[in-house]
Amino acid sequence: MGRYEHLIDLGREIPQIADAHKDDAHRIEGCQSKVWVRAEPGEGGRLRFTGDSNAAITRGLAALLIRVLDDQPPADVAAADLGFLGEIGMEEHLSPTRKNGLHAMVEQIKGRARRAA
Template sequence: MEIKEIQQQIVDEFSMFDDWMQRYEYMIDLGKSLPLIEEKYKTEDNIIKGCQSKVWVHAELEDDKLVFTADSDAIITKGIIAILVRAFSDQKPQDIIEADTQFIDDIGLKEHLSPNRANGLVSMIKQLKLYAVAYQTQLN
């Protein structure tokens, strides 16, 4: 499935909820289904800078596609990274680099986060795209 299709699924899922309390609960549930990073990758190198809570992300190339695993020590943040991992994992690096992140605005996520969490969200997106750039360079 292409990134745009996955992003649209996420937007559709969030639109089913009437208020932000329900959306936060849904994000927490998404965090519980996050493909968890192995303990050996929970290192300083894999921590996303710019996040108030700790967020670890690991990327591996499998069959020319980037597969992300992650974890966080905060439940809402874990939900946020779960959304991003779902949107970008198992995709070609070039597709991740070129991917639009409008879906984040479409679900209203940024405007419902504290300024620190919103900055963390931007840092998470940036880090996933940096991994894609690094792996795309290896593929060329």
């Protein structure tokens, strides 16, 4: 299975954001596709993430980030080292537009975590 197929499969497993939260407050700016990610407090103050996108590969990228960052303390999310994305060769297979979108997702998710900390 190729990287894109794997991302699309991951996107099918993303914890779905409620339609009511597909709004500007939860939209990731800087992505060509529409992407929404919501962080809400969970048990023990850990952040629980939900998300969605109107594009399958972008939904998969959001799902990958959510899988790694979900159910972590806000400070850990804000400080997370996501260098593994480069190590697994993900970024080299993304178009410049998707790469910019991925960086926007990372920065905005971390920003939301900093505000929640």
